[in-house]
Amino acid sequence: MSGVLVTVILLFGLAVIVVRRRSVAIGLVAAQSLALGIGALGLAGGRSGDYLVASFVLLTKAVVLPVLLYALIRRTPEPRLVVAANGPLVRLAGAGAVALCAGLLMPPLGLGNSHTEHAAVALVLIGIAIVVARRPLLFQLLGLIVAENGLALLAVSVPGGLSYVVEIGALFDLAMVVTVAAAFAHRIHVELGTGDTERLGGLRD
């Protein structure tokens, strides 16, 4: 996969931690999945069928999950903007530092392409950072998908490709988790009138 495309995929992930609107964040994750699918498709020419399956899986993800998430935000309108604990620049700096640490500290994973390795690990960490830093339920869900896209980036770069059983299985699992999480988000919205996870917290010892 070209270095430029990998960088673009990484930047889409970083942008999710900054934007305020849920619909924009969904669009960014959809664009990231689409870029990944196109990259995998580029690798598929003249290689094993597993690459083709990976491309199909990633393109499906780029369409199906955003549709599901758009439907969710239509059903769970926020009465007012959920105020973030930290400003967008602080969040960006935090996520950027995490990504940089991945680049500096991560030893080679054996892929022979350090740019892809670092970007994939950075995306997983950025996904975790999104879950930690963003309060709205939907953003936490998008954090999971960004982390999963990091894994997909590494998976499509494995020499010979990862087995289609794993690719399809992982898509099925992710779709199941996103569906259950969407059901949770809807129910929580019904219960609290908002998707702000800060309002949920009541379990402490």
Place this chain on the structure above:
Amino acid sequence: MTDLVPVLVVLVPAIPLVGAGLALLARTARQADRLAMATAVVTAVAALILACTAFARGGRAALHGRWYLVDGASGLLLAVIAVVGLCSALVSPSYLRTSGRSWTTAARSRSLYYAALFVFWAALLAVPVAGNLAVVWLIVEATTAASALLVAFTGRRRALDAGWKYLVLTTLGLSVALLGIIVLAIGQANAGHHDLHALDWPTLRHAAHTLPKDPTLIAFVLLLAGLAAKIGWAPVHNWLPDAHSEAPAPISAMLSAALLPTVLLIAWRVKQTLEPSVGVATTRAVFIAFGLTSMLVAIPFLWQSLPWKRLLAYSSLEHMGVIALGIGFGTPLAIAGVVIHVAGHALAKALGFYAALPLLRIDSDAGRRAPTGVAGESPTTAAAMGISLAALAGLPPSPLFLSELLIVLGGVAAGQVVVTAVAVLALALGFLGLLHALIEGVIGEKPAHPRRRPERGQRTTVALTAILGTGLLALFAAGVLLVNSSFVETLTRGTL
């Protein structure tokens, strides 16, 4: 008998999946209950036959086909999951009759509860027999979705909070574990093994010494760190006390007694598989670190006056730590202790959670504060709570007394004297914490102004207490015979 293994490996998870589908078609509550009971009995019988087949092979090598692997550890976990799953299904009608509020409409809630329970059970039963690391990961991820819905079944705010936390944290943890699996796949691909079977347990074990050391070490650490989030090892255990205390009691039992040790089995298999590349000292250090941390983190909570289910949840944290410690020591004595501990913890913890059903019926506030003097108002509930707590504390003749003793002796045999000394101290403090809960909560004085309803319909509690209590005593006797057996020797050596 071994000829049946390929058929049973498919049937065991397939039966509850069919049961889940049928539960959705049930038209009345009575019909759903009957279907669930029938499915549960058939599932448990099939799983126990498969477990017995694995036990009957004693110290012989694992049976494996293209997609499955059945060894002594599979047998142990299958038996545990079968018994806990069956008991949870049997007490579910009693829970559903009195649960009141649920996430969905009353008409649908029963069917959805059973469907989710059977999908969760099916996935749990598939894990110990799956022969491939990547496939095991897919199945564990599937358990998350089904069990998260069950955790939040009541639809109350606290249950939704617990379910959401469980879903997000364990999914993130499993993402980290998948990163480790992909790193292993890269190593195997570089060695010319491209297909899915490159990640089969035996293939990985045989190839481990040829895998590059540094990436394999990274893969090992990522896998263990990711799985730790699902096992509930400290410091990534935040979801555990919330999910266990907010889930319906039969589901709490499945989470604590079946899910946690099942995922721990994967960690154990990862250790056995990658040890030739990563080194015994490193794998041992990682397990001991998780084990000791979990035991030490649990202690302050075991000393607090916590609501009953929350106390049991922190006890799970301690016991998963004890099991990790035993696996880390890796000597025959410690592994014998691990086998007894997995089974004993499952029986005692399941009984404790089932006791929460009558406890919450007689005192609806028991979900929010520590129980006091239960024996004075409900002797049968108190008996169940007392047996569970005494067994979990390791009071003789609890099998957990024997298992903890064996793990401690195994630690000394492994030359880990300092670690063993810290572990003994942690076990002693944990014991005192649970003993305090037993004295205050179960056999202490009745509260001055009880606001309790009279107990009724205690037949299920009495029956479960008798069966699981007898099981605990039988396990103590069987545990003595287990030491120095070929079964334990094979588990110690590694069956993959």
